[in-house]
Amino acid sequence: MTCKLAAISMAAVLSTSSWAQAPVMNVGSSGTVNDRLAELERAFSARSQAQIDQQRQFNAMQQEVSELRGLLEEQSYRLEQVIERQRALLMAQQDAAEKPQKAASAAAQSGGEKETAQPRQGKASATPASGDEQAAYDNAVNLVLQDKDYDAAIPAFARFITQYPQSTYVPNAHYWLGQLLFTQKRFDQAKAQFARVVEAYQSSNKRADSLLKLGMIAKEQGDKGQARQYFDQVLKEYGNTGAARLAQENLNGL
Structure with a gap:
């Protein structure tokens, strides 16, 4: 009888022990899932921030390369x-x-x-260029390349174009003005400046980059068909140039 009681008691203890351990395992399992979710959320946030930082670095590098x-x-x-x-x-x-x-x-x-020679x-x-013309252009360029004062450079280039419309620097001034407006995402205004270079200054060394920028503006504005036309034009007219390589990269990304 004593042996039976001992056996019954032992069985009860084992049963109670097993029943008591079950909730502990469930709680532990639930906590692990939560921990994993929290860890995934942290990883996702870190990855998102890293992508944002990389994009900022890329934009800064693009600006520096352009300058x-x-x-x-x-x-x-x-x-x-x-x-x-x-x-x-x-x-x-x-x-x-x-x-x-x-x-x-x-x-x-x-x-x-006898004949008196006159200076010819x-x-x-x-x-x-006149001293004033050269100084005005140099001032506008220095606002970009030295001072990094882009807000002041925009009206400086605009004034130069108005004051010296026959200057040989006018195509460059239009390009710089378009580039500054493009950087500020004022795409319609930038487009007008780049289009002026493309249409009015066929021999300008800024024409290839102006065509490229027109394609990039069209791409930013969601007009992939127009963007493709501009990029194709760069490749057709200015092959084996830096502008052509960038045009091909943009075409690959459409």
Whole structure:
């Protein structure tokens, strides 16, 4: 009898122990799921923030590359201007030096009549930009490349275009103005500036980049068909250039 009671007691203890452990396992399992969900949420948030940071870095790098390219093109353009001015100046000096000799020869042939040589106005006097024009353009460019004051650069380029409409720097000024407006996502206004370069300045070294930017604006505005046309035009007219490579990358992303 004692053995039976002991056996029954032992069975009751084991049964109670098993019943008591079940809720503990359920609670533990539920807590693990919650922990995992919380961990997934943290990972997702971290990944989202990382993507945002990467996009910001990419946008900043794009701006820096654009500025560096603009600076390089600006330096190349100015070097070409200096060479052209030097060539014109040398030609004018050569003409001025030769004219007295020609006048003396003509006087000798006509019976010794003396002729006073007058200074000749060569092309060099018309080729260089005026001091005010050059200073206005340099000021606008420096607001972008040195001061990074983009808000002030926009009206500076606009004033330059208005004040010096015949300047050789006007295509560049339109491009810079479009680039600044594009950066601020003022796409319709930027489009007008880039379109001006494309349509009115066929030989400008800013035309390829202006076509590229028109494609990017169309892409931003959801007009993939128009964007494709602009990118194709860049590839067709300006193959093997940096603008063409960017156009192909944008085409691949459409």
